[in-house]
Amino acid sequence: MSDSSNDRKCEVSLTVNGEPKTVRVYPMDRLLDVLRNDLGLTGTKEGCGEGECGSCSILLNGQLVNSCLVPALQAAGAILTTIEGIAEGPQLSALQAAFLEAGGAQCGICTPGMILSASHLLHKKPNPTLDDIREALSGNLCRCTGYMQIFDAVMQAARRGNSA
Amino acid sequence: MRSDPADYQLLAPGKLQAVISLLADEPGQWLPIAGGTDVMVQFAAGKLPARKLLSIWNLPELQGIEISPDQITIGAGCTYTELRNHPVIAREFPLLASAARWTGGIANQNRGTLGGNIVNASPAADSLPALLAYEAELILISVRGERRVPYLNFHTAYKKMQLAPDELIQAICLRREFSGFLHYARKVGARNAQAISKVCIAALGRLHGGVIGGVIDDVRIALGSVAPVPLRLTELERVVKGKSIDPELVHLAGKATAAAIQPIDDIRSNAKYRAAVARNLVAEFLQQLGGSQGTP
Numbered sequence: 001m002s003d004s005s006n007d008r009k010c011e012v013s014l015t016v017n018g019e020p021k022t023v024r025v026y027p028m029d030r031l032l033d034v035l036r037n038d039l040g041l042t043g044t045k046e047g048c049g050e051g052e053c054g055s056c057s058i059l060l061n062g063q064l065v066n067s068c069l070v071p072a073l074q075a076a077g078a079i080l081t082t083i084e085g086i087a088e089g090p091q092l093s094a095l096q097a098a099f100l101e102a103g104g105a106q107c108g109i110c111t112p113g114m115i116l117s118a119s120h121l122l123h124k125k126p127n128p129t130l131d132d133i134r135e136a137l138s139g140n141l142c143r144c145t146g147y148m149q150i151f152d153a154v155m156q157a158a159r160r161g162n163s164a
Numbered sequence: 165m166r167s168d169p170a171d172y173q174l175l176a177p178g179k180l181q182a183v184i185s186l187l188a189d190e191p192g193q194w195l196p197i198a199g200g201t202d203v204m205v206q207f208a209a210g211k212l213p214a215r216k217l218l219s220i221w222n223l224p225e226l227q228g229i230e231i232s233p234d235q236i237t238i239g240a241g242c243t244y245t246e247l248r249n250h251p252v253i254a255r256e257f258p259l260l261a262s263a264a265r266w267t268g269g270i271a272n273q274n275r276g277t278l279g280g281n282i283v284n285a286s287p288a289a290d291s292l293p294a295l296l297a298y299e300a301e302l303i304l305i306s307v308r309g310e311r312r313v314p315y316l317n318f319h320t321a322y323k324k325m326q327l328a329p330d331e332l333i334q335a336i337c338l339r340r341e342f343s344g345f346l347h348y349a350r351k352v353g354a355r356n357a358q359a360i361s362k363v364c365i366a367a368l369g370r371l372h373g374g375v376i377g378g379v380i381d382d383v384r385i386a387l388g389s390v391a392p393v394p395l396r397l398t399e400l401e402r403v404v405k406g407k408s409i410d411p412e413l414v415h416l417a418g419k420a421t422a423a424a425i426q427p428i429d430d431i432r433s434n435a436k437y438r439a440a441v442a443r444n445l446v447a448e449f450l451q452q453l454g455g456s457q458g459t460p
Binding site for chain 2: 026028050054065066068069070071121135136139140
């Protein structure tokens, strides 16, 4: 890269999983790459890179987004939650525990996105129907489980009344 | 191959005045980007010709849904999530609410905007037939001022539209005059979420006196994915208006539909299937309208 293009980098400050961070990035860097490469948060996965598969789902100011479709500059000042911010220290969240118990994770690539989408749903709707769960996760593709165990996991977590 | 972010400029002026000034200073040089659900896909694929981008995400002047007694004004920056959750849209403009629910998944609905869907100008976009059926009006803004254009002829050819290089869509206006109409929307695709439509329809109709068996006294029918632009089928509407709905009329409507559309073969479907589905959707709409007494 040339010096002149390097000048295009800008400072972006954001809050990630409760911690304030400042990164020096290109405005058009994908938020996904900023998380993985600049902040070392590799729990957020890249699947399709075009907003179809949901592997890179995170919460941006409480809204579920595909981080592969968010330019870094648009995240300036934002509050982000990634999969690394879901567990409480070493303690799995109820949703994560339910995924383990129900067999909702196999290869694991879709799992962080599934957990974030499910978490977004349960914050909005603590007592979802199966249709609510299906719709909430319709933007997250899984090629291992066949989805039923994932829906079971979200239902179990909802029944235990823990939305995280 | 993926684009190199170092090759791209992105500015976020934060105010509408600053955005339209930049658009006016270098017309055609800046590409506005809202939620990125289309632009970032092209960027990722290395297919984004524009090198200078202007963020209009969260621009306050493009936000909000304003309700007045006669019309609703939807900020071009409103997301699908905002559209589908708005009680007046759900009640009075259900074709738009349904389309918002069918577009992408939740994450894309949180970022995709109605204005973005219009200027991306995909003939397969789910929300655009609804805007045609409701006879939306667009408010376009530039440093030269504001102008209003009917959405009906906004798209002039594939991805071409009546938008000057220095203009931005500020808002979409819908008149609140569709109570008593049957609102019919359907998407035919591999699945509702994520998959783009093979064919979609948005149609409105009302029978004379609101009674079963009455003649059609008002009707608007629009289809997506059957032509280079989202298509309002005005000739079909002329064929069925003033008639009572029977098998003969449904047959004539099918012929008028076939005459109006120019479906193509592509990765999602083929022309023959699309033509058959388009006719079937129009038939289903008319049959439902024939048995309807109007919706409150």
